[in-house]
Amino acid sequence: MAEVEEAALLLPKSSPVASEKYQRSAPSEVSTDQTSFLAAKAINNTHQPSEDSIMVFPHGGIVEVTEGYHHGYQAAGSHHSMLLSDRSFVENTTSNMQTLMHLLKGNIGTGILALPLAIKNAGLWMGFFSLLAIGVIAVHCMHMLIKCSHILSKRTTRLELDYADVIEISFKTGPQRLKKFAKAGRFAVNAFLIFTQFGFCCVYIVFVATNVQAVVEQFYTELPSLFLFEVMVTVALLPYVCVRNLQMLAPFSAFANILTVTGLIITFQYIVQDLPDTSTRPAFSNINELPLFFGTAIFAVEGISLVLPLENKMRSPQDFGGWFGVLNLGLVITICLYAAVGFYGYLQFGEDVKASITLSLPTDSWWYLSVKLMLALAIFISYNVQFYVPIKILWPNLQHRFHNRIIRRYGEFIFRIVLVLVTFGFAAAIPHLDLLISLIGAFLSTSLALILPAIIEIVTLSAEDEHLPWYIVVKNILIFLLGLVGCFTGTYSAIKDIVNSF
Numbered sequence: 001m002a003e004v005e006e007a008a009l010l011l012p013k014s015s016p017v018a019s020e021k022y023q024r025s026a027p028s029e030v031s032t033d034q035t036s037f038l039a040a041k042a043i044n045n046t047h048q049p050s051e052d053s054i055m056v057f058p059h060g061g062i063v064e065v066t067e068g069y070h071h072g073y074q075a076a077g078s079h080h081s082m083l084l085s086d087r088s089f090v091e092n093t094t095s096n097m098q099t100l101m102h103l104l105k106g107n108i109g110t111g112i113l114a115l116p117l118a119i120k121n122a123g124l125w126m127g128f129f130s131l132l133a134i135g136v137i138a139v140h141c142m143h144m145l146i147k148c149s150h151i152l153s154k155r156t157t158r159l160e161l162d163y164a165d166v167i168e169i170s171f172k173t174g175p176q177r178l179k180k181f182a183k184a185g186r187f188a189v190n191a192f193l194i195f196t197q198f199g200f201c202c203v204y205i206v207f208v209a210t211n212v213q214a215v216v217e218q219f220y221t222e223l224p225s226l227f228l229f230e231v232m233v234t235v236a237l238l239p240y241v242c243v244r245n246l247q248m249l250a251p252f253s254a255f256a257n258i259l260t261v262t263g264l265i266i267t268f269q270y271i272v273q274d275l276p277d278t279s280t281r282p283a284f285s286n287i288n289e290l291p292l293f294f295g296t297a298i299f300a301v302e303g304i305s306l307v308l309p310l311e312n313k314m315r316s317p318q319d320f321g322g323w324f325g326v327l328n329l330g331l332v333i334t335i336c337l338y339a340a341v342g343f344y345g346y347l348q349f350g351e352d353v354k355a356s357i358t359l360s361l362p363t364d365s366w367w368y369l370s371v372k373l374m375l376a377l378a379i380f381i382s383y384n385v386q387f388y389v390p391i392k393i394l395w396p397n398l399q400h401r402f403h404n405r406i407i408r409r410y411g412e413f414i415f416r417i418v419l420v421l422v423t424f425g426f427a428a429a430i431p432h433l434d435l436l437i438s439l440i441g442a443f444l445s446t447s448l449a450l451i452l453p454a455i456i457e458i459v460t461l462s463a464e465d466e467h468l469p470w471y472i473v474v475k476n477i478l479i480f481l482l483g484l485v486g487c488f489t490g491t492y493s494a495i496k497d498i499v500n501s502f
Contacts, residue, residue: 093315096326102310103303103330105257109200110207110379111300112264112338113356114437116345118296120353123284128343131297135335137479138301139328141453146321148453148460149308155463160312163305163448164189167456174459192448193305194390198423199440204383205427206436207356208233211376214359215369226431233380234424241384241416249384256381263374267357268341270368271348281347292438292497295490299441300338302449303331305389355434391416435498442490450483 094102119127149161152169161169164186171182209229217223243249307327311320320326346353349360358375361368395412402408430436454476461468 094310094313095315096319099310099314099320099326100330103306103326104334105253106306106310107301107303107330107334108260108264108337109382110203110356111296111437111441112341113207113358113375114296114434115300115338115342116349116353116357116360117355117434118293118300119342119346120351121285121289121296122293124278124281124343124346125283126285127293127346128339130293131339131342132335134294134297135301135331135338137482138298138304138449139331139335141450141479142304142307142327142331143321144453144457145304146307146311146327148456149311151460151466162308162312163193166308167452170456170460170463174463178459189448189452190393192444192452194393196302196305196440196444196448197386197389198419198426199436199444200386201383201420201423202427202430203433203436203440204379204386205230205233205237205424206431206433208376208380209427209431210356210433211358211372214363215372218363218369227428230424230428230431234420236380237383237420238417240380241387241420242413243384244412249381252381253385256378259374259378263358263371263378264337264341266367266371267361268344270361271341271344271357273348275344275347276350278347281350288493291442291486291489291493292434294486295438295440295442295446295494296434297441298445298449298486298490299437301335302441302445303334304449304453355432355437387416387419390419430498432498432501435494435501438490439494439498442487442494446483446487446490450479451487454480454483 115131119131121127122130145163145166148170149166152166152173153159153161155173156169158165158169167185167189168182171178171185209226209232212233213223213226213229216229307320311317314320314326322328341357345357345360349357352360354360358372361371363369391412395415398415399408399411402411427436430439458468458473458476460466461472
């Protein structure tokens with residue numbers, strides 16, 4: 001299958017080679033779905049031809065490619081909805097269960113461990129219900145992005161779109177006056193993705209260093225500063241990030257998943273024991289602390305950058321969305337887990353809750369000290385996975401600028417090491433885990449999770465032959481304003497507290 005796809009050619013029907021092939025070749029014996037997929041895939045990888053073309057396969061078969069809807073191109077006789085709903089003929093696709101596991105793994109990280117402190121900043125009941133509300137809105141925005149991706153995919157007959165593709169194509173095919181912003185939209189999404197991933201890496205360094213320090217201080221009275229622990233973590237990361245093949249990291253990633261699940265189970269069984277009455281905790285805290293709650297909450301629930309890559313890799317992508325789809329199942333599990341850890345964590349520890357719930361666990365038992373080490377190791381392993389995304393965006397754009405063969409071959413290692421040192425610099429400059437999480441959540445995650453999806457849906461449905469109901473406009477304006485207010489107030493509050501901490 002892969003060999004056929006790589007060898008297939010798309011030729012203008014008027015060209016001599018194509019004309020001869022068209023007249024002499026018998027119809028392709030490749031199945032309809034497979035041929036359609038290959039034709040559409042080839043079109044996706046070309047600069048849309050200005051005339052009707054044919055798809056030439058290595059075994060002599062052909063398939064016509066004709067001008068399609070909205071100036072796109074589609075394989076003759078194929079149905080785009082069929083291609084979206086059945087990719088059983090495509091290699092390396094994932095089952096529903098595999099996609100669910102990837103979704104859960106991508107959403108459950110350091111954010112969940114900071115939620116008890118976030119609930120404290122809002123108040124027990126205010127924080128609990130606000131977290132559920134933010135989760136529901138974030139999931140709705142994910143569905144908005146998926147819906148727009150499907151509309152734009154049909155509009156351009158491209159089978160796979162990522163977040164940056166969606167915003168660029170929505171502006172390109174939307175109202176005339178907005179087309180000039182298409183490239184700026186792509187740049188903005190990629191910039192937010194890069195900085196968000198780097199932000200996660202900064203949080204990971206602080207988290208690992210803080211938890212390792214908390215274990216070591218139980219055995220040594222003269223303890224090195226947190227800065228030295230961050231240096232040690234960074235030194236350990238330098239050779240680790242030079243592993244470029246994610247397949248080599250797969251066993252370690254699986255091990256990290258086991259550590260995370262085990263650590264969360266041990267943590268949860270502790271925080272639900274001997275709980276005080278809910279009346280002992282304030283239902284509403286202080287309005288001045290709400291922006292910090294918002295930043296941490298949106299940091300935890302922002303998983304929108306995962307949804308399109310996961311759907312694009314599914315064997316049955318029609319099972320991803322919908323009321324009972326993989327996305328809703330995964331996010332319901334995730335948000336319920338978030339709400340439970342945040343609610344019971346704050347109820348258990350009250351005003352003594354710390355930036356990570358692991359730091360609030362008892363220090364007189366190896367059972368709970370091991371949780372700190374387990375989650376620290378799991379987060380350390382996850383660093384390279386988070387690091388992979390910005391590298392894949394940045395390095396190809398830099399590599400072609402170098403003509404020296406040695407630099408082109410080995411320069412990526414130097415680039416990776418430099419970026420690790422940059423994340424270390426930010427982690428060392430802001431060693432406060434809770435404030436760093438809130439800052440990244442408010443400033444970066446809010447844009448990806450709330451603001452941009454609201455803009456994309458309005459622009460996509462404003463195109464010719466589309467219908468934009470008034471209630472969609474009102475809803476998206478409210479989501480946009482929520483994101484904007486949360487972004488500004490959360491960023492301001494986090495920066496103010498960071499400055500005051502020095």
